[in-house]
Amino acid sequence: MKDELVKSAQEQLEHLAGACGIGCTLAEFNVQGVMPPAFCLGCPMRGGACRAERTHLYGCYEADRWQGQYIYYCPLGYIFIVAAFYDDVRDPYRRYGLAGPIDMSNADEPGVALPEGFAGAAPPRRNTTQVNDIASLLTTLGRYFGRVDPQAADDRDSGQAQLQNLLYEVSDEMRDSDEASYPISAERELMQMISLGDKSGSQELLNKLMGHIFFHSGADLEVIKARVIELIVLLSRASIDGGADVDKIIWQNNTYITDVQSFHSLEALSSWLTQVMHRFISYVFDFAEIKHADVLYKALKYIRQNYEKRLTLEEVAAQVYLSKSYLSKIFNDEMNCSFTNYINSLRIEKSKTLLLDSSADIIEIALEVGFDDQSYFTKVFKKQVGVAPGRFRETRGLI
Amino acid sequence: MEILNEISTLVQQGRAPKVKEAVAKALDDGVDAKTILEQGLLSAMSIVGVKFKNNEVFVPEVLIAARALNAALEVLKPHLIAEGVEEKGTVVIGTVKGDLHDIGKNLVKMMMEGKGLKVVDLGVNVSPEQFIEAAKDNSANIIACSALLTTTMNEMKNVVDLVKESKVNVKVMVGGAPITQMFCDTIGADCYTPDAASAADAALAFCS
Numbered sequence: 001m002k003d004e005l006v007k008s009a010q011e012q013l014e015h016l017a018g019a020c021g022i023g024c025t026l027a028e029f030n031v032q033g034v035m036p037p038a039f040c041l042g043c044p045m046r047g048g049a050c051r052a053e054r055t056h057l058y059g060c061y062e063a064d065r066w067q068g069q070y071i072y073y074c075p076l077g078y079i080f081i082v083a084a085f086y087d088d089v090r091d092p093y094r095r096y097g098l099a100g101p102i103d104m105s106n107a108d109e110p111g112v113a114l115p116e117g118f119a120g121a122a123p124p125r126r127n128t129t130q131v132n133d134i135a136s137l138l139t140t141l142g143r144y145f146g147r148v149d150p151q152a153a154d155d156r157d158s159g160q161a162q163l164q165n166l167l168y169e170v171s172d173e174m175r176d177s178d179e180a181s182y183p184i185s186a187e188r189e190l191m192q193m194i195s196l197g198d199k200s201g202s203q204e205l206l207n208k209l210m211g212h213i214f215f216h217s218g219a220d221l222e223v224i225k226a227r228v229i230e231l232i233v234l235l236s237r238a239s240i241d242g243g244a245d246v247d248k249i250i251w252q253n254n255t256y257i258t259d260v261q262s263f264h265s266l267e268a269l270s271s272w273l274t275q276v277m278h279r280f281i282s283y284v285f286d287f288a289e290i291k292h293a294d295v296l297y298k299a300l301k302y303i304r305q306n307y308e309k310r311l312t313l314e315e316v317a318a319q320v321y322l323s324k325s326y327l328s329k330i331f332n333d334e335m336n337c338s339f340t341n342y343i344n345s346l347r348i349e350k351s352k353t354l355l356l357d358s359s360a361d362i363i364e365i366a367l368e369v370g371f372d373d374q375s376y377f378t379k380v381f382k383k384q385v386g387v388a389p390g391r392f393r394e395t396r397g398l399i
Numbered sequence: 400m401e402i403l404n405e406i407s408t409l410v411q412q413g414r415a416p417k418v419k420e421a422v423a424k425a426l427d428d429g430v431d432a433k434t435i436l437e438q439g440l441l442s443a444m445s446i447v448g449v450k451f452k453n454n455e456v457f458v459p460e461v462l463i464a465a466r467a468l469n470a471a472l473e474v475l476k477p478h479l480i481a482e483g484v485e486e487k488g489t490v491v492i493g494t495v496k497g498d499l500h501d502i503g504k505n506l507v508k509m510m511m512e513g514k515g516l517k518v519v520d521l522g523v524n525v526s527p528e529q530f531i532e533a534a535k536d537n538s539a540n541i542i543a544c545s546a547l548l549t550t551t552m553n554e555m556k557n558v559v560d561l562v563k564e565s566k567v568n569v570k571v572m573v574g575g576a577p578i579t580q581m582f583c584d585t586i587g588a589d590c591y592t593p594d595a596a597s598a599a600d601a602a603l604a605f606c607s
């Protein structure tokens with residue numbers, strides 16, 4: 001970190017310390033150990049049960065691993081918080097914000113006992129909520145000074161945390177059932193979402209698929225990589241379905257397939273895959289380039305959540321506080337298709353999934369996806385897909 | 400049972416001193432130690448785990464709950480260990496290199512001791528070499544490895560490989576949240592168990 005930045009970071013940490021009443025320092029990474037907070041320098045445990053330099057170094061290592069934040073007990077029983085003040089974990093001169101000590105005992109309990117003959121003041125008491133508050137501020141400060149891109153950081157956090165959670169859920173599922181089967185319908189659903197530009201829904205599905213791939217592969221990274229390449233190819237086709245440029249996408253795939261080989265850890269691979277998927281989605285529908293982005297985004301979101309019911313232009317227009325005619329105009333201008341066609345597209349896509357994955361009657365499917373009657377559904381389906389729904393089901397969608 | 404619910408709540412709230420009292424009282428009232436463990440303590444940690452997953456509580460709350468759990472276990476431990484122990488076998492246990500999680504491992508250790516096994520606890524961040532050395536020094540029947548992270552579970556393979564290479568006569572048991580039977584088979588370990596109780600049973604079976 002540059003010197004001016006270090007000075008500025010230290011100033012901000014002093015402000016944080018003043019506001020919270022907790023000591024905050026900026027520590028530099030060192031394999032031998034990091035400079036401990038002032039409290040530790042006078043602590044009798046030091047040199048005995050606690051090598052403070054190493055205790056806090058381990059805190060820093062754990063922060064490296066856990067998206068730049070770690071909260072831990074010292075051997076005495078006080079809480080310390082470490083936050084990354086860097087963007088690149090490979091930087092040998094990286095810095096950390098270190099806050100503590102904090103006594104996190106409940107207010108009505110005796111609290112952590114100070115060691116015999118300790119002359120200093122007892123560390124302040126804060127409850128768990130307050131510790132979270134301080135941790136959050138410290139981490140955000142760290143990202144600011146580490147010049148970390150906030151969006152990237154959020155994606156990394158939610159993506160990796162979700163992956164870990166999903167792995168545990170999947171493992172529970174597998175423990176309960178006798179055979180673990182790959183959720184192929186989730187794959188189709190994911191492709192649908194990509195072609196519709198649904199970012200959050202697709203993230204969820206992608207994590208679910210990654211969780212299953214992980215377990216099916218017996219944790220063999222080479223097998224996982226092969227499955228990931230399969231996924232990338234599928235996602236790329238979905239993106240093309242959604243309107244992305246064919247040549248651009250196929251050229252990209254080349255790079256991705258090479259990049260996949262370079263990974264050594266599942267977390268890094270899944271985080272990268274998430275970024276790749278976001279890129280596919282952005283090629284489908286780049287909101288940054290269109291006017292009325294906010295209104296359309298809300299309208300589309302409402303439509304996606306409600307298209308299976310009887311949905312009218314009036315209803316959607318009311319949701320975004322526009323007149324029916326104005327919404328219709330914007331829709332046509334920006335989406336290059338009419339409101340009706342868009343809704344029908346969504347319904348047809350959904351019906352395809354139902355046709356292939358369930359054995360429900362066509363009339364049931366038509367009603368399920370939001371059409372009023374079977375003949376209209378059949379007409380629209382045939383126009384969009386090229387064959388009648390029954391035939392589509394018979395031929396498993398392959399012509 | 401009322402007292403068990405009370406204990407569970409106290410663990411969830413992270414009230415270490417109060418939970419120690421409650422456990423002591425439950426034992427005095429004649430509640431079986433294993434029941435207190437399973438319905439009072441472990442159930443509490445499951446609840447905390449779910450809440451953490453749902454972002455209803457965060458790391459600090461989990462930390463104080465774990466602390467309360469450990470405090471309760473201190474009180475419970477002498478009652479979990481079998482009386483008049485004729486050692487049925489020796490187990491070397493540890494959390495693999497790179498991993499610092501130990502709550503699960505400590506529970507397994509306690510359950511195994513409760514079955515009359517001698518358990519040598521190597522702690523956390525244990526390298527394959529340390530496992531082997533301890534197994535040799537203690538003439539262990541079993542090496543038990545724990546891992547909580549997807550990043551560290553591959554260390555278990557290193558342990559299995561080193562055991563084969565050094566031709567030490569021990570069984571390798573594996574466990575931890577991301578571990579599965581399939582993973583166990585893939586790396587060539589001898590046994591996978593999903594929880595502390597079945598781990599203790601399996602270890603006993605290996606030793607007899």
